Amino acid sequence: MVARALRDAGMEVIYAGLRQTPEEIVRAALEEDVDLIGLSILSGAHMALIPRVLVLLKRQKTGNVPVFAGGIIPDEDARRLKAAGVRAIFGPGASLEQIVTTAQKLARHGA
Amino acid sequence: MTGSRQLPSAARAIVGGDRRALARAISAIENGDPAAGPILKALYSRTRQVPVVGFTGPLGVGKSSLINLLVARLRDQGRTVAVVAVDPSSPFSGGSVLGDRVRFERRADDTGVFFRSMASRGAAGGVAAATLETARLLDAAGFDVVFVETVGSGQVDVAIREIASTSIVVLVPHLGDEVQTMKAGLFEIADVFCVNKTDLPGAELAKKDLADLVALGPSASGWAPAIVGTSTTSPTGVDELWSAVEAHERFLDTSGERSAGERNRLAAEIVGLVRDRVGRDLTRELSQDPSLRRLLDRVVARTLDPRTAAERLFQDVHRGP
Numbered sequence: 228m229v230a231r232a233l234r235d236a237g238m239e240v241i242y243a244g245l246r247q248t249p250e251e252i253v254r255a256a257l258e259e260d261v262d263l264i265g266l267s268i269l270s271g272a273h274m275a276l277i278p279r280v281l282v283l284l285k286r287q288k289t290g291n292v293p294v295f296a297g298g299i300i301p302d303e304d305a306r307r308l309k310a311a312g313v314r315a316i317f318g319p320g321a322s323l324e325q326i327v328t329t330a331q332k333l334a335r336h337g338a
Numbered sequence: 339m340t341g342s343r344q345l346p347s348a349a350r351a352i353v354g355g356d357r358r359a360l361a362r363a364i365s366a367i368e369n370g371d372p373a374a375g376p377i378l379k380a381l382y383s384r385t386r387q388v389p390v391v392g393f394t395g396p397l398g399v400g401k402s403s404l405i406n407l408l409v410a411r412l413r414d415q416g417r418t419v420a421v422v423a424v425d426p427s428s429p430f431s432g433g434s435v436l437g438d439r440v441r442f443e444r445r446a447d448d449t450g451v452f453f454r455s456m457a458s459r460g461a462a463g464g465v466a467a468a469t470l471e472t473a474r475l476l477d478a479a480g481f482d483v484v485f486v487e488t489v490g491s492g493q494v495d496v497a498i499r500e501i502a503s504t505s506i507v508v509l510v511p512h513l514g515d516e517v518q519t520m521k522a523g524l525f526e527i528a529d530v531f532c533v534n535k536t537d538l539p540g541a542e543l544a545k546k547d548l549a550d551l552v553a554l555g556p557s558a559s560g561w562a563p564a565i566v567g568t569s570t571t572s573p574t575g576v577d578e579l580w581s582a583v584e585a586h587e588r589f590l591d592t593s594g595e596r597s598a599g600e601r602n603r604l605a606a607e608i609v610g611l612v613r614d615r616v617g618r619d620l621t622r623e624l625s626q627d628p629s630l631r632r633l634l635d636r637v638v639a640r641t642l643d644p645r646t647a648a649e650r651l652f653q654d655v656h657r658g659p
Contacts, residue, residue: 236433238433239433240434241455242440243439243440244439244440258361258453259454287358288358289358
């Protein structure tokens with residue numbers, strides 16, 4: 228749903244699929260030369276996976292690509308992820324409009 | 339390597355295996371960014387004319403699965419492969435969802451494979467020209483084989499002929515598919531027909547129908563398209579499919595078609611590049627140059643017709659500034 232909303236806002240969305248490892252995600256980001264990475268995590272593993280994505284991005288010198296995340300992420304975790312460099316986090320109540328606006332802002336100013 | 343010191347740094351990085359530099363150069367091509375020019379110019383002499391294999395056919399016939407199997411096979415042989423998946427951009431928002439990556443499998447640490455999605459965007463000459471230049475970049479970057487996948491409809495599929503050295507048209511056994519193939523103009527494109535999902539009923543019939551069509555006569559080049567049945571669920575026919583590609587690549591060399599075709603394609607490419615450039619310049623000048631604006635005003639006011647205006651413009655262009 229998010230992918231479609233972003234497309235309708237004129238973006239090119241590389242839909243990478245479900246259950247990707249952090250390694251696969253950063254590799255896709257590099258090969259596709261993306262402006263922005265959106266992670267959707269519902270499994271509860273966000274504190275393990277998202278920081279790993281950030282570390283790998285820095286390692287391949289694409290650490291300047293902004294990362295945002297969505298899913299069921301408790302406030303305390305969200306604070307820590309933002310401190311680690313995640314630019315925006317959306318909970319289940321976020322509207323598509325909010326997500327699109329934020330994504331546009333990050334893609335413009337992030338890189 | 340000697341001579342690489344004269345290369346622009348981005349081109350040097352690409353030749354040296356820097357995937358990030360490669361990815362950025364492809365973006366520049368897609369975006370019509372002038373930064374792509376110096377890189378493409380510098381690397382052209384390093385291209386080796388590696389096989390560029392095009393896959394086209396309707397949605398859902400299993401092109402991605404076939405590519406997965408072929409990539410795995412080539413990697414087992416130690417050959418490096420780049421895959422370009424082309425999707426059309428939405429004509430409404432300019433956006434797109436590029437989903438071919440979902441089905442692409444490989445080891446996360448295998449640097450011998452490169453996968454890139456492409457959309458039509460703002461590239462001069464459209465997505466076909468951008469894909470051609472991208473394939474050339476991948477050649478210069480050292481990949482042994484380039485695969486280009488296009489979604490089965492429209493201009494891009496016919497343009498695959500201009501990009502790929504061997505074109506595979508993928509079909510599934512289905513009533514009327516062969517006729518649709520003829521209608522869509524895919525028949526003229528195919529160097530190899532792949533009837534995928536041979537585990538479905540009707541596969542033998544589909545192959546026979548295609549064979550009948552092929553028997554109507556070989557193409558102008560003298561090549562009679564090969565017909566291969568494959569299945570990706572319990573992989574069969576994949577070796578035969580690759581053998582058919584190699585047979586066509588050999589034919590291109592022994593018949594002299596490769597160099598003859600290359601010459602025609604390059605001529606068309608140069609003309610296309612000039613046309614794009616002139617078109618862009620004229621479009622800009624029609625809105626900026628005072629005398630050209632007056633010319634346009636007269637056409638708008640119906641005191642001059644578009645053809646006469648075009649002839650005057652053409653004469654101006656020929657005389658030069």
